[in-house]
Amino acid sequence: MDFGKTDKVKDLEERVWRFMEEVIDPNEKVYEEQLNEQSTRWQSPPIMEEMKQQAKDAGLWNLFLPESELGAGLTNVEYAPLCEIMGRSSIAPEVFNCSAPDTGNMETLVRYASEEQKKQWLEPLLDGKIRSAFAMTEPNIASSDATNIETHIKKDGDAYIINGRKWWTSGIMDPRCEIMIVMGKSDPDGPKYTQQSMILVPRDTPGVTVHRHLPVFGYDDAPEGHGEVEFDNVRVPASNILWDEGKGFAIAQGRLGPGRIHHCMRLIGLAEKSLEAMCERVQDRSTFGKQLSEQGVIQEWIADSRIEIEQARLLTMKAAYMMDTVGNKEGRTEIAMIKVVAPNMALRVIDRAIQAHGGAGVSDDFPLAQSWAKARTLRLADGPDEVHRRSVGRLELKKYR
Template sequence: MNFDLSDRQRAMRDRVKAFIDEKMRPRAGDYKAAAKAQDAAGNRWQPNPVIEELKPVARAEGLWNLFMPPHSGQDHVDDSFEFDGTQLSNLEYALCAEEMGRVYWASEVFNCSAPDTGNMEVIHRYGTREQKDRWLAPLMNGEIRSAFLMTEPDVASSDATNIEASIIKDGNGWLINGRKWWSSGAGDPRCKVAILMGKSDPEGSRHGSQSMILLPMDTDGVTVERMLSVYGYDHAPHGHAEISLTNVRLPADAILLGEGRGFEIAQGRLGPGRIHHCMRTIGVAEEALEAMCRRLTARVAFGKYIYQQSVWEERVARARIDIEMSRLLCLKAADMMDRAGNKAARNEIAMIKVQAPNMALAILDDAIQAHGGGGVSSDHELAATWASVRTLRFADGPDEVHNRAIARNEFAKYTDLKAKPGEPRGAVPTGAGANI
């Protein structure tokens, strides 16, 4: 097994890293000062000017829309190459996304922020030419932002078949009613479109009754009821909204791919989206470990540097081991997606989706402990980062759902999962573990 990076992989990673180190880190103070000034002026929900200044610089250097995968020939409607972006593989993008994860506002500079990345991929793969011209082009140009409306407050949305928002045929169009929340991105004043998942056929099959539709945010009946906070952080100007949809009318051509094909689209969207979060989380963990080590080697307690206390040797060693294991699993999943497709890699995607956030949270917790009172304050970014990463144990499916899928994949090696208690299990597959 060859773990060496190709020249292309190394070059793309190093270009992103150099841009962050040379053009973004020196502006970190300006970014915070701008955010503070906006807050004082009551303009917290406006884009940070430092990010806006750096975007054209990144684009001019070809570091733009890095997430858009190579053209696969699998587009359902339009084979146009005009919207193909940088054309990095999942593995190539994983290396770049890890670097972006080290500075929490870096992704937007490269036009690689969620939920825009997943939404662009959906429109790119499933949209008509008209839908691409109207929404994908301005998203890829960084002219607008977007939101994804799936989760609902009144049902367990981890089971998407529970979703109740209705998308019903109404004459020559669609009538939408319902309530969504955790609609990330909806707080940004540049958010002009959302992809909404709802039930279009209440009597349809379990996975054939949902549809996805393109929803302009200025449509009559769309109301942002409130912005939600994450452990007290509102993540302005991105934000997470609770949105009510009251007799919202959309034209027939707003539907994506076709009525009843929402789950098909969701499976195409969530694979890359899940692993993108994990890629960035590796970078978050690296940054937390660096902050922890710098703090421990700079502070003295009880007559010696804190890092010389044996408990910290164990914690730092564990952090390094966990980061390396998580990175390898993430890169394996990305490589499988490239070589065999998202479906073949679903188990690896599920495993890294559970592993990466939990790994990063443990390291962040130790880093906070190393910083003492400063760790839980706003003087350092550790507390805010912990709160943000904690949401990833829910986003794109909670740990429990992914663990269930992983476990069922294991049990399937030894039994018939569809068999009822008391019925024969069927033959145990040959191979490793068959004789246990």
């Protein structure tokens, strides 16, 4: 495996770093101020659209999408260091049009949508004119097993009627959200892995009701947010089905692979930024006659953090390499492993940084508490640790049968 960076990637990496330093970092405070000054936090601050246009003008737009002429023509291995840089800021991924759930939804549309569906929904998403949501998780069942999904997608002539309730539907609170990809059962009595379908549901379709916003550890994640959504006899054209009826589970497996590894790439960037914050903090404060940086336990925290970040990065790169060379299915072991490793690594690093900051670490004066909340959530999103460990264990045992 060769993780050496091509000249193209080195150039993009330098440009993304420069854009972060010159545009995003100085505007993070402006973004938050504008968000709070608006009549509602559920509206994108003007500075976001300004930064997005600057990213477009700089040629730093849609850097994901491997194997597609619609992106930057990068492989997963090539995209990894760029995604890591974006992960250092909570607002950076959207600036580059590389944020969840839009990236996963766009990759799904690229792979499985009809030409008409692509024209109607993929093009405005790629252009950053609209945003989207992904509705899979449900409140009344264990959604870690996707075959449990209870939402009904029933064929009715030239339409489908959808009934069910979803929650943790990311992006649904954003007024720019115009389209959802919804997973449900179209054939409850069919074979286990062909009972499900995915279908496109415009946000303003009659019968779609957002019942409440769901904060994460008290953070609202505005203006995108997460919500609980009810589908009450929602009727959409039969042409809105993705790929074909009964392909929902297969689409989910294809969609979640890239989504999972993108989370891991961003988490490595978040962990790097937290380690930097810890190193800076411990050189500014003293206890018991010594700088914190001179305390042996602090040096161990820093050493362990560096070791764990490097390990996670290497496993992420291996998973990306597998996706590029043998495909998501053959690389599922590596994808599952890194989805366990990266969030837990980030939590440990961030926790040490919080401890080094003392009381300030759990305040809103620093981003560490919010970073911890984000990393903790990712031990659940796109499948909990236990499901991924189960997959790895089963695949490992299969070698001995």
